[in-house]
Amino acid sequence: MKQFRKPHLAVLVAAAMALAGCADDGKDGAPGEPGTPGEPGPGTPPPTVEMTEMTNVKVLNFAVEEGQVVYEIEVTDQDGTLVVGLDAVEGKFASWTERGYVLSRSGEGTLGGYGNLSTEGAVLEMGEPGQYTFTLPMANVTPGEEGLLWLRVGASDGPIMRSKPMVVNKPENTHSSTTAACNACHVDYATSSLKHPSYSAIDMEGEGDLVGGCLICHNSVSRADENGGYATNTLSKIAHVNHPENGFERDFSVLNCATCHETTPINTSIAGPGCVDCHNPGAAVGPISPNADPNFDIRAIHGQKIALAEIDTLRTTHKTTLSAPYWDAAVAWEGGGTGAICTDLKLFKVEGETETQLDIGALYADHTLVYASAYIHAYDSETDSLIGRPSPFNAQQYVARDDGTRAICYPSLAAADGSYGTQYSVANLVASSRLTFAQTGWVDDDGKDGVSFTNYSDVVSTDYFDGVAAPSFTKESGFERRLAVTNDSCVSCHNSETNYHKNGGYQNGGVDCLACHNNGQNRASKFSGPGFGPMVHSMHWGEGNTKLSEDGTPNSASKLNAENCVTCHADGIDLYAIPNRYMLSRAYNEGGDSKVMSSPVTANCYACHTSDSAMNHMTQNGGEINVVADPMWFTTPTAESCATCHAEGKSFGIEKFHVFER
Structure with missing residues (x-):
């Protein structure tokens, strides 16, 4: 604001x-x-108003005095006009103590204070138009006491509307979590459907201070403790315990402290605030043990438990490369026959400017590696899309080269579904690989441990599908894939670096996932959504979300505001950039014909907007779901006209209904 x-x-x-x-x-x-x-x-006199649509507050001065807090403020409306007749104001003060912030409700040992104009002795006086002095009695505060000071004016039912809560003062270095870290997932808590979003606060400069606004009530000490705070749940318990226990997000680890803590936490005592949540749940919060050593980072101790340092070392000191598909006439097959289409996977150790090739076969034999394989895909160069996988599943042979290269070879390329064989004769080819290091204590849902590297080869054209005995392969381009999410969008929430499945990871905006979840793979994906975009939308907020939970209820990803698209789409969405081509959509046709296709924008929107009225709107404007697939679906234009009205900047632009700015 x-x-x-x-x-x-x-x-x-x-x-x-x-x-x-x-x-x-x-x-x-x-x-x-x-x-x-x-x-x-x-x-x-300056112009004034007695009613507002929005109320803004500027704090001119404040003082913590003996038994009271005094605020001097200026109040304006949405146009900056001075407000007179203010008759609603409230304030809070959480004392900074050896146990952190405490705002007691009542009783012996009360700390801090709170109240409004109904509090005995509270006075609100207007001097110059729009300028007020609010004196709020707080029996337990002392002159100059340090603490978190909070203010809000106006009323929810007007005529002077209630302002956003304001953090007036907050001592430095009292917490290491940040509003920006929270907003990586929540984006704008004030617009969410979570608990009391109206308490999302701003600071004196008008910038969001979500953490400060929460701390004023969800103190460092629970109300259940002796001389405790305002709320039963402390803010640290909400983060450390409630997020994971509520299934906050798949592959989220509370031990990856840097997700929320941009700097090392100030407390190092396991009995103190924050630490007690996990190390002795239910125990009373003890004093803070300040971190006096600037070189001591308690986040690293927790990271060791999920091997974050080892994972980072593996990622930064290794790389893989993958060759474009080629013909190797010398490869022999069990049962007879020679000749194969291969791609070469290489692994390198990187030390500064030096790259040393490693022996994949040897590392696989001693279980340093748990996976090293590749697929060959059909690729449409006009739309930069993967349109299927002609390499037969589990038909590959691994050929060890003398330099440690692993060649992954296929005896033939065939359509995954015979009725679509013609698509490959006009398509180019590209290979994808995945190589996984074993990593103790880091397990994906297939029971494998590992740190995965994914690679895509250059794109080639070929005369293989013409039945040539020794086909040729000609490089056409490097691999390109339109990606509408940012590289770090997935790992903002999926912070454990864990593989999702099939050794796929979350790095680089989910590029690992594309090898299997693409426009032409036609996977069921738990019947959530086809391709990559519709699947992700549905798995988080749509039909697929309910099927992730064993009890049939949505997991907590649905508690994130689905309109906050900027969490993943930090650079916005250009509907005109989406190729006007169909995608195979078996995932939207549970129990039905798998030979169906859907138009792309409609497929993405339908992942969340599944009502009959929404579907009618889409179909009336050319969108299609599960129509009979054309064998050349990936070259067939659709009739959907979604961008005409819903592209950014249009009358009904997507940004008017979804959030694309932080």
Whole structure:
């Protein structure tokens, strides 16, 4: 929310008066000098209002005194006009103690305080128009006491609407979690459907302070403790315990502390705030043991338990390369026959500028590696899309080369579904590989341990499908794939670096997933959604979300605001950039014919918007779900016209209904 400062206010007031045609002729000048055009004459009061659509607060001064807190504030409406007649204001103060922030409700040992105009002794006085002094009694505060000071004015039922809560003062270095870290997932808590979003606070500069706004009630100490705080759940318990226990997100680890803590936590005592949540659940919160050593990072200790340092070392000191598909006439097959289409997978150890090739076969034999294989895909160069996998499943042979290269070879290329064989004769080819290091204690849902590397080869054209005995392969381009998410969008939530399945990871915006979840693979994906985009949308917020939970209820990903698309799409969405080609959509046809296709924008939207009215709207504008598939579906234009109205900037642009800005 923008907080108007006096220079801005003066401009707004002058502009409003001029537009209304009632601007004053200006002040009288000194004798013999002209007046100042546009400025009110002597004694002319500034314009004021008694009702607001939005209320803004500027804190002019504040003081923590003996038994009371005093706020001096200026209140304006949405246009910067001064507000008179304010009759609702509330304040809170959480004391900073050896146990962290504490705002007690009542009882012996009470700390901090809170109240409003109904509090005995509370006084609200207006001096100059729009400027108020609010004196709030707090029996237990002392002069100059450090703590978290909070303010809100107005009422939810008007006429002066309730302002956003404001963190007026917060001592430095009192917490190491950040609002930005929270917003990586929540984006804008104030617009969510979670608990009391209206308490999302701003700071004195008008910037969001979600952490400060939560801490004022969800203190460092539970209300259940002796001399405890305001709420039963502390903010650290919400983060450390409630997130994981509620199934916050698949492959989220609370031990990856850096997800929320940009700097090392200030407390190092396992009995103190934060640590006690996990190390002694239910115990009373003890004093903080300050981290006095700037080189001691408690986050690293937790990271060791999920081998974060080892994972990072593996990723930064190794790389893989993958050759384009080629013909090897010397490969012999059990049962007879020679000749194969192969791709070469190489693994390198990287030390500075030096790259040393490693022996994949030897590393696989001693279980350093648990997976090293590749697929060959059909590729449409016009749309930069994977359109199927002609390499037969489990038909590969591994050929060890003398330099440690593993060649992954297939005896033939055939359609996964025989009725679609013609698509491959006009397509190019590209290979994808995955290589996985064993990693103790790091397990995916297939029971494998590992740190995975995915690679895509260059794109080649071939005359293989013409039945040539020794086909040729000609490089056409490097591998390209349109990706509408940012490289770190997945790992913002999936922070454990765990493989999802089949040794696939979350790095680089889910590029690992594309080898199996692409427009032409036609997987069921738990019947959630076809391809990559529709599957991700559905798995998080749509039909697939309910099927992730054994009890049939949605997992907590659905608690994230589905409209907050910026969590993944940080650079927005360009509907015109989506290729106007169909995608195979067996996943939307549970129990039915697998030879169906859907138009792409409709397939993505339908992943969340599954009502009959939504589907009718899409079909009336050319969208299609599960129509009989054309064998050349990936070259067939659709009739959907979604971008005409819903592209960004249009009358009903997607950004008007979804959030694409933080």
